[in-house]
Amino acid sequence: MRGATGGLLGGEGLGGGAGSLVSGGLGSLGAGALGGGGLGGVNPVSGLTSLLPIRGLIPPDINPEEYSGQFQGDIVLDEPAIDYMVNQYAMVRSAVVVADVRWPNNTVVWQFNDNDFDEEQQAAIQEGMQLVENNTCIRFRLREPGETVYVNITGNATGCYSMVGYGAVRGMHVLNYAPHPPGTGCLRLTTVVHELMHILGILHMHSTHDRDNYVRIVEENIAPGMLGQFFIAGAQDVSNLGVPYDYLSCMHYSSNAFSANGNVTIEALQEVNGVMGQRDYITDSDWLRINRHYDCPGAWDE
Numbered sequence: 492m493r494g495a496t497g498g499l500l501g502g503e504g505l506g507g508g509a510g511s512l513v514s515g516g517l518g519s520l521g522a523g524a525l526g527g528g529g530l531g532g533v534n535p536v537s538g539l540t541s542l543l544p545i546r547g548l549i550p551p552d553i554n555p556e557e558y559s560g561q562f563q564g565d566i567v568l569d570e571p572a573i574d575y576m577v578n579q580y581a582m583v584r585s586a587v588v589v590a591d592v593r594w595p596n597n598t599v600v601w602q603f604n605d606n607d608f609d610e611e612q613q614a615a616i617q618e619g620m621q622l623v624e625n626n627t628c629i630r631f632r633l634r635e636p637g638e639t640v641y642v643n644i645t646g647n648a649t650g651c652y653s654m655v656g657y658g659a660v661r662g663m664h665v666l667n668y669a670p671h672p673p674g675t676g677c678l679r680l681t682t683v684v685h686e687l688m689h690i691l692g693i694l695h696m697h698s699t700h701d702r703d704n705y706v707r708i709v710e711e712n713i714a715p716g717m718l719g720q721f722f723i724a725g726a727q728d729v730s731n732l733g734v735p736y737d738y739l740s741c742m743h744y745s746s747n748a749f750s751a752n753g754n755v756t757i758e759a760l761q762e763v764n765g766v767m768g769q770r771d772y773i774t775d776s777d778w779l780r781i782n783r784h785y786d787c788p789g790a791w792d793e
C-alpha cells in the first residue's frame with residue numbers, strides 16, 4: 492500500500508513538504524467521496540504499515556501517536572480519505588468537498604470492542620471523554636443495539652490512531668488505543684483526548700494550511716520516507732476557525748517528530764513559551780477549536 496500511495500500521491504500530493512490541518516474542512520473525509528471507487532482493492536491502513544519498522548528507533552519519551560504507523564502517525568486513512576488525497580492531487584478539489592464531517596447532534600456514538608480493555612483502562616478512556624464533555628458541548632453516548640454508525644474503540648497493540656471526523660458511509664469508525672497502563676502511552680489523558688479530537692474532525696496543528704508562517708519543516712532531518720508525515724492541508728479543505736496557531740496544542744507534534752538524526756524536524760518560527768508536542772494538558776485553544784467546529788453555545792462570542 493505504501494507503494495500505491497506513493498505512486499498516486501507522488502511528490503506533490505504527500506511529499507511536497509507541506510502540511511497539516513486543524514479542523515473544519517476535510518469534508519471529503521466524510522460522506523461524499525466514496526462514489527468513484529478510486530483505489531479499489533487497496534487497503535489504506537495496511538499499506539502504511541511500512542512505517543512500522545521505525546518504531547524500533549523511537550526514544551521512550553516520544554509521543555506514541557506519532558509513531559503508530561498510520562498517515563501522519565495516527566490518522567487512519569479509509570477509502571474516502573484516500574479519495575480525498577487523490578482528488579486533491581488531481582486538482583479537482585471542488586468536486587470532493589462535502590460540507591460537514593461533524594457528528595450529528597454533537598454526539599459521538601461509541602462502544603468498547605469486547606474484551607480489549609480492563610476496567611481501569613476503560614476508565615482512563617472515559618475520563619478523556621468526560622474532560623471533553625466538561626469543556627465543550629460534545630457528548631459521548633454508548634452505541635445502542637442496531638446502530639450502524641459508531642466508533643469502535645479497540646485495543647490493538649499497534650499504537651494509538653483514529654479516523655478523522657464523522658462519515659456515515661464508514662459505518663464503524665476506527666479508534667485505537669494500545670492498552671497501556673492508565674496514565675502512560677496511549678492512555679495518557681492528553682493522548683486519549685488527542686485521538687478523540689481526531690474523531691471529532693480535528694487534524695494536526697502543524698498540518699494547517701498556513702503553518703509555514705509558524706513553523707519550518709526541516710526536510711533534511713526527516714527520516715527517509717517520512718516526509719509525507721508533514722502533509723499540509725489546503726486552505727479550501729480546512730479551517731483554523733479563527734483560532735490562532737497554537738504551538739502548545741495537544742494536536743501539535745514534537746520538534747523532533749520523525750527525525751532521522753535526532754535534530755529538529757519542526758522548527759518554531761516564533762518564541763514558544765512551553766514545549767511543542769507537549770501532552771501534559773489540553774490548551775484553551777484546543778477546546779475553542781472543538782467548540783467552534785461544533786458551533787457550541789458561546790464559542791464565537793469573543
Ligand SMILES: [Zn+2]
Nearest residue numbers: 556565566685
Ligand atoms: Zn494525531
